[in-house]
Amino acid sequence: MELDKQTLLQMYRNMLRIRYFEERLAEESAQGNIPGLLHLYVGEEAVAVGACTPLKKEDYITSTHRGHGHCIAKGGDLGRMMAELFAKETGYCKGRGGSMHIAAPDIGIVGCSAIAGAGIPIAAGVGLSIKMRGTDQVCVSFFGDGASNTGAFHEGMNLAAVWKLPVIYVLENNMYAISVAASKSTKLKNISDRAAAYGIVNVVVDGMDVISVYQAVSDAAARARRGEGPIVVECKTYRFRGHHEGDPKKGEIYRTKEEMEDWEKKDPIRKLADRIINDRKASQAELDSISQETIKEVADAVAFAKESPSPRPEDAASYLFVS
Amino acid sequence: MSENRQLDFAEAIREAIRQEMVRDKTVFVLGEDVGKFGGIFGCTKGLLEEFGEERIRDTPISETAIIGAAVGAAVTGMHPIAELEFMDFIGCGMDQVFNQMAKIRYMFGGSMNVPVVLRTPCGSRYPVACGAAHHSQSLEAWFIHVPGLKVAVPSTPYDAKGLLISAIRGQDPVVFVEHKLLYYAKRMPKLREPYPSLIGHVPEEPYAIPFGKADIKRAGEDITLIATMMMVHKALRVAEDLSKMGVSVEVVDPRTLVPLDKETIINSVKKTGRVVVASEDAKTGGVAAEIATIIMEEAFDYLDAPVRRVSAMDVPIPYAPVLESTVVPQERHIREAVLELADQK
Numbered sequence: 270m271e272l273d274k275q276t277l278l279q280m281y282r283n284m285l286r287i288r289y290f291e292e293r294l295a296e297e298s299a300q301g302n303i304p305g306l307l308h309l310y311v312g313e314e315a316v317a318v319g320a321c322t323p324l325k326k327e328d329y330i331t332s333t334h335r336g337h338g339h340c341i342a343k344g345g346d347l348g349r350m351m352a353e354l355f356a357k358e359t360g361y362c363k364g365r366g367g368s369m370h371i372a373a374p375d376i377g378i379v380g381c382s383a384i385a386g387a388g389i390p391i392a393a394g395v396g397l398s399i400k401m402r403g404t405d406q407v408c409v410s411f412f413g414d415g416a417s418n419t420g421a422f423h424e425g426m427n428l429a430a431v432w433k434l435p436v437i438y439v440l441e442n443n444m445y446a447i448s449v450a451a452s453k454s455t456k457l458k459n460i461s462d463r464a465a466a467y468g469i470v471n472v473v474v475d476g477m478d479v480i481s482v483y484q485a486v487s488d489a490a491a492r493a494r495r496g497e498g499p500i501v502v503e504c505k506t507y508r509f510r511g512h513h514e515g516d517p518k519k520g521e522i523y524r525t526k527e528e529m530e531d532w533e534k535k536d537p538i539r540k541l542a543d544r545i546i547n548d549r550k551a552s553q554a555e556l557d558s559i560s561q562e563t564i565k566e567v568a569d570a571v572a573f574a575k576e577s578p579s580p581r582p583e584d585a586a587s588y589l590f591v592s
Numbered sequence: 593m594s595e596n597r598q599l600d601f602a603e604a605i606r607e608a609i610r611q612e613m614v615r616d617k618t619v620f621v622l623g624e625d626v627g628k629f630g631g632i633f634g635c636t637k638g639l640l641e642e643f644g645e646e647r648i649r650d651t652p653i654s655e656t657a658i659i660g661a662a663v664g665a666a667v668t669g670m671h672p673i674a675e676l677e678f679m680d681f682i683g684c685g686m687d688q689v690f691n692q693m694a695k696i697r698y699m700f701g702g703s704m705n706v707p708v709v710l711r712t713p714c715g716s717r718y719p720v721a722c723g724a725a726h727h728s729q730s731l732e733a734w735f736i737h738v739p740g741l742k743v744a745v746p747s748t749p750y751d752a753k754g755l756l757i758s759a760i761r762g763q764d765p766v767v768f769v770e771h772k773l774l775y776y777a778k779r780m781p782k783l784r785e786p787y788p789s790l791i792g793h794v795p796e797e798p799y800a801i802p803f804g805k806a807d808i809k810r811a812g813e814d815i816t817l818i819a820t821m822m823m824v825h826k827a828l829r830v831a832e833d834l835s836k837m838g839v840s841v842e843v844v845d846p847r848t849l850v851p852l853d854k855e856t857i858i859n860s861v862k863k864t865g866r867v868v869v870a871s872e873d874a875k876t877g878g879v880a881a882e883i884a885t886i887i888m889e890e891a892f893d894y895l896d897a898p899v900r901r902v903s904a905m906d907v908p909i910p911y912a913p914v915l916e917s918t919v920v921p922q923e924r925h926i927r928e929a930v931l932e933l934a935d936q937k
Contacts, residue, residue, distance in 0.1 A: 360701070361703070362703065365700070366699045366700055366701060371700075372704055373703070379664070380704065387687055387688065389660070390659075391667075393657060393660065393661045394663055394664020394665040394667075395667070397665050398665040398668040398670045399668070424652075425657055427654065428651070432649075587702070588698050588701055589739060591762070591763035
């Protein structure tokens with residue numbers, strides 16, 4: 270697929286926004302500035318950006334405990350995200366949600382759930398809503414190889430299939446459910462082969478190649494908008510950091526150093542940069558300037574978060590009910 | 593308006609759903625056997641013919657998918673009514689209830705509403721049918737324990753219609769619990785005769801009963817008898833019977849457990865000083881325990897005797913009728929508790 274310069278640079282920028290956001294968070298966390306757990310997305314940027322770039326603002330996503338990348342790729346404001354992680358009132362969820370629970374319905378982020386697989390049936394419901402309201406929106410539901418072993422996967426996938434709902438299930442196969450290798454949890458090499466059991470199609474793509482993900486999800490979205498139902502896009506990817514910040518030696522207890530280094534050589538951001546330069550879509554200077562702008566954007570987000578007020582104890586019971 | 597429009601509970605539920613579906617195109621029903629079958633207890637009978645398969649959706653046996661899909665639809669502009677055939681099955685989809693449906697609004701800082709109505713039948717069907725361990729439970733206490741869910745426990749056809757309309761029109765998630773014995777009155781003389789209150793006047797025009805307003809089903813002076821769902825009808829029989837012995841019992845029906853109308857309960861306690869709480873769920877950590885504790889905390893000075901609980905024994909619901917009617921509170925259990933308090937006067 271031939272992508273125009275603007276799309277390529279937008280994807281490059283968004284992948285960098287995720288990378289710098291996450292790396293800065295790791296630093297802030299190490300300094301004790303983040304009160305909660307962090308599951309960082311470093312290494313998997315091509316999946317979120319490849320999957321969200323073909324979407325319109327009014328399209329939906331559901332996300333996971335490792336959701337920062339998805340939210341940034343869907344158009345999330347770094348300042349409001351950072352403020353949420355710093356537990357501030359100016360965050361997307363006013364400090365009530367934190368890292369694992371960001372939602373921004375105005376840009377289609379209908380929420381991240383920290384329960385593995387929970388978003389899969391919810392996405393079916395979003396698809397049902399789209400179908401019943403008669404719009405041409407789609408819903409992308411992100412989940413991992415671990416979530417694919419839950420009952421929610423089976424039930425949600427089956428319902429989306431039988432009702433032919435406009436849902437794109439993006440399976441981020443990073444090969445580990447915390448510490449347990451996917452090979453110990455399933456006999457399948459490609460987990461998305463399970464799609465056949467629900468009578469739907471699947472594709473398997475290199476999740477370290479943003480253009481492959483973009484192409485697969487573009488096709489899937491076009492299909493879904495035509496009313497042809499759900500699809501599973503399995504992206505083979507790898508997290509460069511541990512399961513969470515605190516996972517000793519970035520997960521070396523359960524992964525070999527060699528495996529980790531091999532995957533780091535497939536860095537999705539470098540891969541896209543090389544492609545852009547080789548195809549003469551943009552100059553190194555242009556990429557450098559995007560990098561500088563992004564570093565500043567992240568710094569501004571951190572400053573905004575640090576300056577923002579905390580929630581007030583007297584508001585602890587607010588937002589439970591509408592009435 | 594007919595003054596004597598006598599409906600049973602299932603008819604009242606069906607009328608509420610139907611009228612709200614006519615009013616609002618975003619309202620729809622999903623669940624097992626809700627279509628051609630008309631719902632396992634007949635609450636959606638005829639709705640498929642009127643509204644079609646798009647809005648009356650039969651689902652696979654997939655409680656997680658039913659509730660999850662309702663949540664997903666609700667956060668994107670629809671007003672789903674999800675039906676679970678038996679409350680006993682709710683465990684299969686529980687994550688979607690207590691981690692998603694209940695928490696989405698709060699954990700997302702009020703940015704999204706989750707207007708799901710989750711209807712589900714609870715309770716023992718003794719003496720109509722013996723459901724045993726997996727078709728007889730009353731689990732409403734689980735849901736009052738999870739912040740973020742409203743919980744309705746109607747007892748009469750009138751309340752059922754008004755509360756369900758309120759639930760559907762509201763923007764918050766509601767677990768709407770329906771005791772199975774309430775459904776059967778018109779079909780079953782064995783129930784209708786002892787419990788005439790199972791059938792009652794229901795106005796045809798839509799009306800909403802606000803949540804958090806208890807109803808005094810029978811006024812009295814000596815003893816406050818707080819009861820929910822089927823226990824209300826049993827309590828009314830006991831109250832009628834005891835009135836002949838000169839004991840005046842006030843029957844208070846909270847109608848919703850979240851929010852709970854503490855004021856009406858406490859005002860009754862102030863008047864009588866003696867309280868029995870009758871609830872069909874298991875005694876330990878149950879609805880009656882919560883209500884009794886509230887009374888102790890907030891009306892202790894008005895009590896003349898300890899609050900008495902009449903709840904199910906702490907065992908699974910057994911199959912044998914002789915055991916089921918021992919485990920699940922019957923009129924004799926309520927009567928004994930009330931008389932014991934009356935004797936302490």
